[in-house]
Amino acid sequence: MSVTDREVVASREVGRKLIASNKKARHDYAILKTFEAGIVLVGTEVKSLRAGRVSLVDAFAHEHDGEILMYGLHIAEYGYGTWTNHQPRRTRKLLLRRVEIDRILEKVREGGLTLVPLSMYFENGWAKVELGLARGKRSYDKRQSLAERDANREIAREMSRHLKGMPGQRK
Structure with a gap:
């Protein structure tokens, strides 16, 4: 070279x-x-x-x-x-x-x-x-994937709170 x-x-x-x-x-x-x-x-x-x-x-x-x-x-x-x-x-x-x-x-x-x-x-x-x-x-597939993404985001948020020792939010 x-x-x-x-x-x-x-x-x-x-x-x-x-x-x-x-x-x-x-x-x-x-x-x-x-x-x-x-x-x-x-x-x-x-x-x-x-x-x-x-x-x-x-x-x-x-x-x-x-x-x-x-x-x-x-x-x-x-x-x-x-x-x-x-x-x-x-x-x-x-x-x-x-x-x-x-x-x-x-x-x-x-x-x-x-x-x-x-x-x-x-x-x-x-x-x-x-x-x-x-x-x-189809439109219902799109709604389902949006709902799944939101649920996963909420789970990740709660896990983060739990690992940090913060109390979870109650609704």
């Missing part, structure tokens, strides 16, 4: 840095399985991602000609970009192995399942998207 190779390795980011997460997806969908995919980006998109200017709210992934593409992902235009700036909502190709694509498409074609982005992050300097194979929740 030459000196310049060591410098490149040392300068590259290490670990995982979250850019954006899609909290609404976990509320609206039951996530059955998750996949990690790379994403094809242009230079100004990477700069906007590093600035955290991305929205996953209306985004979804769909198959087109044997590839999986991301639609509706909004990456804001780079403020210092010139005529080379990107379109904010352009369709972007996801990078997955052929075996993974075939496995995902088989499940999606079964019916009732969709691919939603759950989060975007940088992993070791590369932009990645966490995709969830999801089934839509």
Whole structure:
């Protein structure tokens, strides 16, 4: 390994840095399985991602000609970009192995399942998207998960009070 190779390795980011997460997806969908995919980006998109200017709210992934593409992902235009700036909502190709694509498409074609982005992050300097194979929740499922979350929060609060030696609240 030459000196310049060591410098490149040392300068590259290490670990995982979250850019954006899609909290609404976990509320609206039951996530059955998750996949990690790379994403094809242009230079100004990477700069906007590093600035955290991305929205996953209306985004979804769909198959087109044997590839999986991301639609509706909004990456804001780079403020210092010139005529080379990107379109904010352009369709972007996801990078997955052929075996993974075939496995995902088989499940999606079964019916009732969709691919939603759950989060975007940088992993070791590369932009990645966490995709969830999801089934839509009905309104009563959403109410049930909210009630379950509130109950778990209340249990944790009471346990904390008990461990601190504080008297519990009586209603």
